[in-house]
C-alpha cells in the first residue's frame with residue numbers, strides 16, 4: 205500500500221529539475237507538502253512549485269547554495285516555519301564538470317576538486333546538520349542521499365565526482381548509525397539518467413541503454429520510486445538502492 209504522507213513535509217535539494225523534481229512530485233502525490241531548493245534556476249523552481257501546488261499541496265521554492273552553511277540553515281528554518289516542520293530530506297543537489305579521460309590528471313583543476321566536494325559532500329552534510337533538530341522535534345525523520353554508481357565504479361564525469369559520491373555513500377552509513385533510532389538515512393545510487401547532468405551526449409545515452417541488462421536507461425520516475433521507498437520504509441536504514449537497470453551488478457549485456 206503506498207504510504208500516506210498527509211501532514212508530512214519534504215525538502216528536496218536541487219528539487220526543481222530532473223531526479224529531484226521526480227522525487228518532489230512523488231512526495232506530493234502521496235500527500236506531503238514539499239519544498240524545492242535551487243541555487244540558480246529560478247524559472248524551473250517557479251514551474252515546479254506550480255506543478256506541486258496543482259496536486260493540491262502546499263509548496264515553496266527556496267534559493268540556497270547548499271555548500272554555504274548559513275544559507276542552508278536559513279533555508280531549513282524557513283521550510284520548517286512556512287510548512288510547519290520537516291520530516292523528509294532528500295540530498296539531491298549535485299554538481300560536476302566533465303574531465304575526461306580520467307588519465308588527464310592535469311585537467312582536474314582545484315575548481316573541480318573543490319567544487320564537487322563542496323556541493324556533493326559538504327552540502328549534503330550541512331543540510332543534515334540543519335535538518336536534525338527539526339526532525340527530532342517531530343519525533344524523527346528520514347534522509348535520502350543521492351549518490352551515483354560512480355561511487356562504486358570510479359567511472360563517471362570526473363574522477364573527483366566519483367570520489368565525492370563515494371564519500372557521500374560512506375557518510376550515509378555513518379549518519380545512519382549516528383542518528384538512529386529516530387532518523388533513518390539511506391542512499392539511492394543512480395546510473396546514467398538522461399537529465400542532461402554530466403554533459404552526456406544522446407549517443408552516449410543510447411550506447412549505455414544498449415548494454416544495460418533491462419534494455420533501457422532508468423528514468424527520473426524510476427529513481428523517484430526508489431527515493432520514495434527508502435523515505436517511507438520504517439525498517440530500512442543505512443542501505444543503498446542502485447537504479448541503473450542492473451548494469452553495475454550484472455555487467456554489460458552482450
Ligand SMILES: NC(=O)c1ccc[n+]([C@@H]2O[C@H](COP(=O)([O-])OP(=O)(O)OC[C@H]3O[C@@H](n4cnc5c(N)ncnc54)[C@H](OP(=O)(O)O)[C@@H]3O)[C@@H](O)[C@H]2O)c1
Nearest residue numbers: 218221222223242243244245270297298352396397399401
Ligand atoms: N543524471 C544522471 O545520470 C545521474 C547519475 C547519478 C547520480 N546523479 C545525481 O542525481 C542528482 C540530481 O541530478 P539530475 O540528473 O537530476 O540533474 P539536474 O537536473 O541537473 O539536477 C541537479 C540539481 O542540483 C541543483 N544544484 C546544483 N548545485 C547546487 C547548489 N550548490 N545548491 C543547490 N542546488 C544545486 C541544480 O539547481 P540549480 O541549477 O538551480 O543550481 C539542479 O536542480 C545529482 O546529485 C547527481 O549527482 C545523476
